[in-house]
Amino acid sequence: MRADLLRRPACRRLLTSALATATIGQLATAQTIEDLRDDLRQSLRDIQFAQSLVGLVLLSDELELSGARYSFDDVEDTDITVYALPFHSKQELWGKDRPKLHIEGTLGWAEARQSLADAYGGQLPGLETSLSTKWRTYGALLGGGLEFPVAKDLGVTPLVDLGLSRIENRTRYGGPGAAASAALFDGIAFNWDAIAFSYGGAVRVDWHRQLGPSHKLEVVGRYDVRWTETIQEDDPAQDFVTRSQLITLHGDVTGPLGMNLFEQPVDWQLGAAYRAFPEETLFGVDQYVQFSGSLLFRTGDRLPYGHGFALSGAVMLGEDFHGWTLGFRLLF
Numbered sequence: 001m002r003a004d005l006l007r008r009p010a011c012r013r014l015l016t017s018a019l020a021t022a023t024i025g026q027l028a029t030a031q032t033i034e035d036l037r038d039d040l041r042q043s044l045r046d047i048q049f050a051q052s053l054v055g056l057v058l059l060s061d062e063l064e065l066s067g068a069r070y071s072f073d074d075v076e077d078t079d080i081t082v083y084a085l086p087f088h089s090k091q092e093l094w095g096k097d098r099p100k101l102h103i104e105g106t107l108g109w110a111e112a113r114q115s116l117a118d119a120y121g122g123q124l125p126g127l128e129t130s131l132s133t134k135w136r137t138y139g140a141l142l143g144g145g146l147e148f149p150v151a152k153d154l155g156v157t158p159l160v161d162l163g164l165s166r167i168e169n170r171t172r173y174g175g176p177g178a179a180a181s182a183a184l185f186d187g188i189a190f191n192w193d194a195i196a197f198s199y200g201g202a203v204r205v206d207w208h209r210q211l212g213p214s215h216k217l218e219v220v221g222r223y224d225v226r227w228t229e230t231i232q233e234d235d236p237a238q239d240f241v242t243r244s245q246l247i248t249l250h251g252d253v254t255g256p257l258g259m260n261l262f263e264q265p266v267d268w269q270l271g272a273a274y275r276a277f278p279e280e281t282l283f284g285v286d287q288y289v290q291f292s293g294s295l296l297f298r299t300g301d302r303l304p305y306g307h308g309f310a311l312s313g314a315v316m317l318g319e320d321f322h323g324w325t326l327g328f329r330l331l332f
Helices: 010-021 024-028 033-046 049-060 178-185
Strands: 069-072 079-092 100-116 130-151 154-174 193-210 216-233 241-261 264-276 287-298 308-318 321-331
Touching: 033 178, 049 079, 049 100, 049 130, 049 154, 049 193, 049 216, 049 241, 079 321, 100 154, 130 193, 154 178, 154 216, 241 287, 264 308, 287 321
Parallel strands: none
Antiparallel strands: 069 079, 069 321, 079 100, 100 130, 130 154, 154 193, 193 216, 216 241, 241 264, 264 287, 287 308, 308 321
């Protein structure tokens, strides 16, 4: 049962665990609310329920792919919105054929919305409770490493990343059992805040190939292993330490659009990407693909940071999952 719980969406796992601990019979008897809250707290600590939100933390700490709007075909009608501003910069320290300093980072925000018509599935007549819940994370991640040229147009970069995230939940209850449910869940399962610290390493492989005089191919493969743990929480039930692995592969073909802006040529870019989560899933999704298109506008020295900007769009597809995005990013 516990392994199954660890792969369910956050809201369903919380409610299942709550009802497994504070049984329907206990809820209907004279057991005190504090006893029920203690049972709930212990059960949620046993399964480290808050680690189900690590996927949301990973989205707000996105380094390689764009933010997006995601929808999941689950009983909670989960929708996720992500805004992320990742950046990568390389600097030559010791000459052209020597290792380069690779600096990366991101600022991000992610929100998951879920809802249930009745938290108790009709098993407590007279205490039916609807739920509308929002999980939010605000994240910042910074990392760096050295890119080693191992062959022509091929570089390998070991990286170290550190991040900090704030996790929030805001839940509204409805129906005749709203007051009792709030007294049971609030501060333990719902309506709480926490701070999480992330640390880990990655290996990134970059391959570039010129496809004729005006077209080029760029392929990036990356493996990340990252630990996330809470360093401040409202209740011990929210304390967790978990490890996540990410596998990312994306490729882009770039060519000229045939027009100029800011006295610079405008380029088009078409891309495809694959993302997998070998351990912790993204609300039950363990892999998906992305297809994207962009217009690249070079600005020379007109911007204080970067050398231009891009307007992009993408779609994401996975099992019981889809997403899309329209976005803007800086070119470095």
